[in-house]
Amino acid sequence: DSSQPGMLPLMRLLSFLQAFNVSGLLRAGSIYLLDRGMSVDQIGQIQAATLFVPIVTNPLWGILSDKTRRRKLVTNLVYFVAIVQAGLLLVPPLGCKHCFWPIACLLTGIAAFGGNSEGALAAFTLDFLGPKRQSEYGKIQMFASIGWGCSAAIIGFVTDHVGFVYNLYAYL
Numbered sequence: 004d005s006s007q008p009g010m011l012p013l014m015r016l017l018s019f020l021q022a023f024n025v026s027g028l029l030r031a032g033s034i035y036l037l038d039r040g041m042s043v044d045q046i047g048q049i050q051a052a053t054l055f056v057p058i059v060t061n062p063l064w065g066i067l068s069d070k071t072r073r074r075k076l077v078t079n080l081v082y083f084v085a086i087v088q089a090g091l092l093l094v095p096p097l098g099c100k101h102c103f104w105p106i107a108c109l110l111t112g113i114a115a116f117g118g119n120s121e122g123a124l125a126a127f128t129l130d131f132l133g134p135k136r137q138s139e140y141g142k143i144q145m146f147a148s149i150g151w152g153c154s155a156a157i158i159g160f161v162t163d164h165v166g167f168v169y170n171l172y173a174y175l
Contacts, residue, residue: 014128015146021117021124023150023157031158032110035092035167040100049107053114060115068126078127085117089174117174 032053036046068077088109091097097105125140132139158170 010131011143014131014143017124018128018143018147019150021150022147023154031155031162031167031170034162035171036106038167039102039106041103041106045103045107049110052107052111056111056115065126068130074127074130078124081116085113086175088112088116089171092171093168 033046033050036049041049064077064081068074071077092106092109096102097109099105128143129137129140132143161167161169161173
């Protein structure tokens with residue numbers, strides 16, 4: 004209900020965090036992949052998969068949210084799955100050096116869920132705004148752009164000073 008005063012700042016914060024976490028983690032992930040012993044070809048394959056998968060899955064989360072009318076549940080579920088997958092990257096047998104397939108599957112899964120929960124979040128946001136205030140969606144989405152821009156600088160700083168793996172902890 005868009006009449007709830009505290010919800011608009013919360014929607015902005017969620018948009019910021021969703022874009023910040025996923026874009027930084029997946030785009031700066033090549034540093035992590037180099038550390039995991041991946042070849043340039045393998046890194047390219049993983050990066051391509053993380054860019055392609057959202058084309059398919061992003062609309063699915065929005066459709067699922069629309070069909071079920073359970074916006075919060077779908078949003079929370081896709082975030083939860085992405086967080087679990089990121090946590091699995093910290094488990095040595097899965098995030099081990101030279102383990103292409105486990106790492107490729109987990110990063111692609113993070114892109115499918117965490118990177119594409121934007122569809123569920125967009126559906127939830129538009130439902131929250133209602134038909135009379137849908138024109139305000141761009142103002143909320145602006146915070147996603149800010150989060151995306153901030154992520155490069157902050158994740159780069161963390162990677163340079165303490166290591167990329169700490170970005171995974173922050174993502175969690």
